[in-house]
Amino acid sequence: MTSYDYLIVGGGQVADDAARALREHDANGTIGIVSTDEDAPYTRPALSKKLWTDPDFSEDSVPLGTAAQTGAELRVRTRVTAIDREAKEVELESGERLGYGRLLLATGSEPRRLEGPEDERIIHFRSFADYRTLRHLMTEGARAVVVGGGYIGAEIAAALSVNGAHVTLVFPEDVLGASRFPPSIAERHQKLFTDHGVELRPGRRAERLTILDDADVGVTLDDGTALGGDIVVVGLGADPRLQLARDAGLDVADGVVVDETLRTSDPSIWAAGDIIEYPDVVLGRTRIEHVDHARESGAAAGRSMAGAEAPYDHTPYFYSMVYGVRWEAVGTLDPTLETLEVPLDTERSVVYYLDDQGRPVGVLLWQIEGARDAARTVIAEAITDRELLRGSIG
Template identity: 60%
Template sequence: MQSYDYLIVGGGMVADAAARGIRELDESGTIGILSADVDEPYTRPALTKKLWTDPDFTWDQVPLGTADDTGAEIRLRTTVTAIDRDGRTVEDKAGGRFGYRRLLLATGSRPHEVDAPDSDRVLFFRSADDYRRLRELAAEGERIVVVGGGYIGAELAAALVQNGVGVDLVFPSTTLGDGTFPPPLAERYQRLFRDAGVRLVPDRRVEEVVTDASADGLEVVLDDGSRLRGDAVVLGLGVSPVTDLAEQSGLAVDDGVVVDAFLATTDDAIWAAGDIASYPDRLLGRTRVEHVDNAQEMGRAAGRSMAGSSEAYRHTPYFYSQVFGVRWEAVGTLDPDLDTLVVETGDDESGPRTVVYYRDETGAPVGVLLWNVADATDAARLVLAEAPTDEAELRGRIA
């Protein structure tokens, strides 16, 4: 049985950041990473963004170089199925056992699925392997149906249409983005896709995906009985945190693995970070965040904590998306059902620059959206920390 000073279950960006955090305080402790993926840790946002739109960004820039930079031993295609907390070991699907002194759970999320044939032309998009296959499908086919109007679905629809592929984008809301943006901004967001040639299919949910009569394509069956044909179907229907291991081993789980300010679980030899971690944020309260900034910052903090740091995790993460040259960033809660204050701050080559404050019943901001406004996430965090309720003051906070 191989044993490690630090064992990380999960092989994503959290694992990379955690290994680097460990090395900041411990130069020689052994690090093991058990990953179910077929690739070593890589930069995930590139899979739906820069790899499609930036010709200077190539595949060799995607791997993070975790093993070379930290000395971590990475075992791919390794799915951990059980934790023995008393014996401080984990067991994988093949029956292998690995010992640990300190363990980090960084198992990430799994994509939501619908009924679909077992076909390499149906992708529940999540991994670098999915990206490689979608590239092949985009080169082979004329039309791809994208399902889901969130980050993954919208970014993939934009990526595909900019690479000459016909795209149908199916989403359940009336206007693309109306679950995030106030109505005028949602209309602006939707117009980006329509003007680029994406065929929008609003107010529809997918019941199932089936092979068509000729068996050389696929059909997406919608909830009104209508069907869309495509050479391939890619689904971005959201994700759920992979908390099975924590639950089975008796750790506290409540909308994620419950951790304290140092990212430790209810077992003092086990930490959790990334998508699965429910942590106490100093601005947002207890929360769970599924975005890259949190993966990187929390992963590093968890690694440092495992290696003996007494620093609490105090970073409030931001999240972002970028389509058709427009980038938006946000901190906090984006709920268009809240009272919103929309502030236009000028124009640039990408269009209007806009700040949106999402306010609770007292008028205090609980979320800040930055549309084409660069280098302002720290200012947005300060707004949430100070929570001014005066509208005139808010209007002048972020220029």
């Protein structure tokens, strides 16, 4: 039976940063990575951003070179079905077993799917393979229906529209971004799409995928309307893959419960990335899905597994960019909370999201760079003085 000093289950960004941190702190320990993906670890944000907007950023720039640069042994298209904690082994779908000294769970998230037929032209967008399929299908003037107004849906709609597609975007809010931004920012966000010719279908949910005829695939909306096109892209978010941890008897709540060093309830198993519920030094116990968290928690888990007991003390930020407009945020973006918007000029704004005691629990940085640490400080210090808040970032 093959056995590794360090075994990583999951082959995304977490695995890459964890492997690099392990190798930095242990030059000789054996590292194994088992991934259900068909590709070696790659930079996921590029799939809905730079690959569509930067002609100098090619598909060759996407792989991270994990195995070559860390010496890790990588198995792709391989699923772990069970963890035997007593034997310190994992079982693969094939029945093969792999041993481990220390195990990292980095299983990531599964894209939410719509019911309906399978077809190459219908893409639940998540992976590098999904990008390649979509790029193959994309031709000048292609008609694309995009479902979902969150990160993936909005970014893909923007990417396709600037690459010559006729895009229809379906989303449940009355204004695109209204579930995240205050009304004034949401209106500005939505206008970016209408200015670029995207047809919006606000206030609607897609209920089912359809194949309308030999030429068109489509979706049926909650009001019975059928929308068709050459391509359907579903971007409805993703759910953390927690079942492996649950079946192994690890503590699982909103995510896999870990301590400040990202160790689970089993002293030989760590977890990182989308799947963990961890004690953030600023936000409290939370679960976060974004690449900054994947990178930083992956590296922290790798260091911890290699014997460095320093806590994971990074508060992640998240970001998006469409049509050249970038926003970043720390904490909770919930427009049902009281908000304090501070325009810095005609383009840039800071929005503070306040709890019922007037304390900031989230900060939105609209077209503002270099202010993430200031946003973290505002939340950590629980500044409630409105005038002090107004002058905190700018």
